[in-house]
Amino acid sequence: MAVCDLILKGGLVVDGTGAPPRRADVAVEGERILCIGDCSAYQASEVIDVGGEVIAPGFIDVHTHDDWAVLNTPDMSFKITQGVTTVVAGNCGLSAAPFVPREGLPAPFGIVPGGEARFASVEAYSAAVKRAKPAVNVRLLVGHSSLRAGAMQGALERAASGPEIADMAQALDAALRQGAAGLSSGLDYPAALNAPAEEMITLARVVASHRDKTYTTHMRDEGDGVIISVKEALETGRRSGARLVISHHKCAGRANFGKSQKTLPMIDAAMREGDVAMDVYPYVASSTALIARFLPSAEEIKVIWSKPHPAMAGRMLDDIAKEWGVSREDAVAQLQPAGAIYFDMDEGDLQRIMMHPAAMIGSDGLPGTEKPHPRLWGTFPRVLGRYVRELKLLELSQAIHKMTGLSASKFGIQDRGVIAEGKRADLVIFNPDVVADVADFDHPERPSQGISHVIVNGAIAMANGVQTDAKAGRFLS
Ligand SMILES: [Zn+2]
Known part of the structure; x- marks a missing residue:
C-alpha cells in the first residue's frame, strides 16, 4: 500500500x-x-x-495591510483562526518595500501602527519573511505612495514630474521582477491625492507589461465622487491594459447610499472588454487613519488609537469632543496621529457588491491597533455564517470561490486557491452549521x-x- x-x-x-x-x-x-x-x-x-x-482551499485574504504583522507577530492568529492561509499585503498605496526611509509622511503612511520597518527591495522583504517564518503565506503588492516617497523630493501633495515618474516606473519594474504581485494605489490619501490619472496610467502600463500582474486601487473618492472615481479606475485599467481590482468597493455617506446600482453596471460593461474585479469586506463600517476630510460621510466615528491620547482608544469622537469642549475638527487635530472606525455604509450596497460575480472577499484589517475594526478577526467566518447560512445571500460554493479560486486567479497566485x-x-x-464571527465592535479580538x-x-x-x-x-x- x-x-x-x-x-x-x-x-x-x-x-x-x-x-x-x-x-x-x-x-x-x-x-x-x-x-x-x-x-x-x-x-x-x-x-x-x-x-x-x-x-x-485555505482562504486568501486579498486585501490586507499585513506587511509588518507577518514579521512582528508571525503566528498571525487573527488570520489562521479565520481559515486564512495566504494574505495579499501592500494595499492602498502603502507597502513595506521598496522604499527609502523618510520621516513625516502623510497618510496612508502611519495607518498601520508598528509598520515602520522599510525594506529597500522586494528581495530584501522576502528574505525577512523567510527569516520570520509566518504561519501564513504572503503575496506583496507595491504601493504607489511608497514609490512616490522613494522617487520624489519634498512634499508628496503634488503631481510627480516626468523624471520622478520614470524613477517610479523603474523601481516598480524591478519589484515586479523580484516577485511582487502588482501595484496598489491609495488615491484617497494625501500622499497620492494630487497624483493625476496620467501618472497612474503610466505606472499601470508597467504592470501590464508583465505577465499575470495586477493593479489595485483604493479610489480617489468613495463618497460623493464614487461614480467619477470608478470611471477613472476603469479608464486607467482600459488605457494601460492592466488587470484592475477596485479595492474595498463601497459607497460611503448617506447621500451616496444605493449608488452601487450605478457603479456595478459600469464594472459589468468594463468586464466585457478587460480584466476587472473588486474586493469587499462584510461590514457597513470602514476604518483607517483619523482624517478630517473623512468626517462628513460618517454617521458615527469611533477612535481606535491615538498616539498622544491612548486612553481615548475605543471612545466615540463626539463624546471626546464634548468632554473636551471642542469641535469635532479640533478633537481630530488634538488626537493626531490617530485611527478610527467610520460607520458610513448601507447594508443594501454591501450585499449588492458582495453578490457581484467579480467580488472577492478581503478583510482590509488593520493589525497592531488598540481596538481594531472586527474585520481583522472576523471577515471570512462572517461571510460564511451571516451571509451564506443566515441570509442565504450566497451559495456556499460561490462564497468559497470568492475567498479562494477567484482570488488566486486575480493575484497571480499559482498552485493555490483550488483543491x-x-x-x-x-x-x-x-x-x-456553526461557523461564525464572534469579534464585534466592543470585543474586536x-x-x-x-x-x-x-x-x-x-x-x-x-x-x-x-x-x-x-x-x-x-x-x-
Ligand atoms: Zn484602502
Missing part, C-alpha cells in the same frame, strides 16, 4: 472553483495534495476524521467559531480549533 503524510477522511469538499460540494477524502503528501475522492489506496501517518465538515491533485496543500476544515483545522503548505497550523506552532508560510513570488 502506498503511504502518504495525511488523510482528511469523510469531508464535504468545496474545491474553490465554484463547483458544488461533493463527499470526498483528501490525501496530502509533503506540501501537495496527492489524491481527492477515494484515497483508500493510501495509508497515512496521520488521519483526521473530518466527520462531514467542509474541506475548502486539485498536485496543488499546494493549503486547506481549511470548518463546520458550515475574539477568534471566530466553527473553524476546526487549517493546513498551510501541508503543515497543520490549527487542529481541533487550537492553533499549533506550525510556521509554514512563504513569500509567494
Whole structure:
C-alpha cells in the first residue's frame, strides 16, 4: 500500500472553483495534495476524521495591510483562526518595500501602527519573511505612495514630474521582477491625492507589461465622487491594459447610499472588454487613519488609537469632543496621529457588491491597533455564517470561490486557491452549521467559531480549533 503524510477522511469538499460540494477524502503528501475522492489506496501517518465538515482551499485574504504583522507577530492568529492561509499585503498605496526611509509622511503612511520597518527591495522583504517564518503565506503588492516617497523630493501633495515618474516606473519594474504581485494605489490619501490619472496610467502600463500582474486601487473618492472615481479606475485599467481590482468597493455617506446600482453596471460593461474585479469586506463600517476630510460621510466615528491620547482608544469622537469642549475638527487635530472606525455604509450596497460575480472577499484589517475594526478577526467566518447560512445571500460554493479560486486567479497566485491533485496543500476544515464571527465592535479580538483545522503548505497550523506552532508560510513570488 502506498503511504502518504495525511488523510482528511469523510469531508464535504468545496474545491474553490465554484463547483458544488461533493463527499470526498483528501490525501496530502509533503506540501501537495496527492489524491481527492477515494484515497483508500493510501495509508497515512496521520488521519483526521473530518466527520462531514467542509474541506475548502485555505482562504486568501486579498486585501490586507499585513506587511509588518507577518514579521512582528508571525503566528498571525487573527488570520489562521479565520481559515486564512495566504494574505495579499501592500494595499492602498502603502507597502513595506521598496522604499527609502523618510520621516513625516502623510497618510496612508502611519495607518498601520508598528509598520515602520522599510525594506529597500522586494528581495530584501522576502528574505525577512523567510527569516520570520509566518504561519501564513504572503503575496506583496507595491504601493504607489511608497514609490512616490522613494522617487520624489519634498512634499508628496503634488503631481510627480516626468523624471520622478520614470524613477517610479523603474523601481516598480524591478519589484515586479523580484516577485511582487502588482501595484496598489491609495488615491484617497494625501500622499497620492494630487497624483493625476496620467501618472497612474503610466505606472499601470508597467504592470501590464508583465505577465499575470495586477493593479489595485483604493479610489480617489468613495463618497460623493464614487461614480467619477470608478470611471477613472476603469479608464486607467482600459488605457494601460492592466488587470484592475477596485479595492474595498463601497459607497460611503448617506447621500451616496444605493449608488452601487450605478457603479456595478459600469464594472459589468468594463468586464466585457478587460480584466476587472473588486474586493469587499462584510461590514457597513470602514476604518483607517483619523482624517478630517473623512468626517462628513460618517454617521458615527469611533477612535481606535491615538498616539498622544491612548486612553481615548475605543471612545466615540463626539463624546471626546464634548468632554473636551471642542469641535469635532479640533478633537481630530488634538488626537493626531490617530485611527478610527467610520460607520458610513448601507447594508443594501454591501450585499449588492458582495453578490457581484467579480467580488472577492478581503478583510482590509488593520493589525497592531488598540481596538481594531472586527474585520481583522472576523471577515471570512462572517461571510460564511451571516451571509451564506443566515441570509442565504450566497451559495456556499460561490462564497468559497470568492475567498479562494477567484482570488488566486486575480493575484497571480499559482498552485493555490483550488483543491486539485498536485496543488499546494493549503486547506481549511470548518463546520458550515456553526461557523461564525464572534469579534464585534466592543470585543474586536475574539477568534471566530466553527473553524476546526487549517493546513498551510501541508503543515497543520490549527487542529481541533487550537492553533499549533506550525510556521509554514512563504513569500509567494
Ligand atoms: Zn484602502
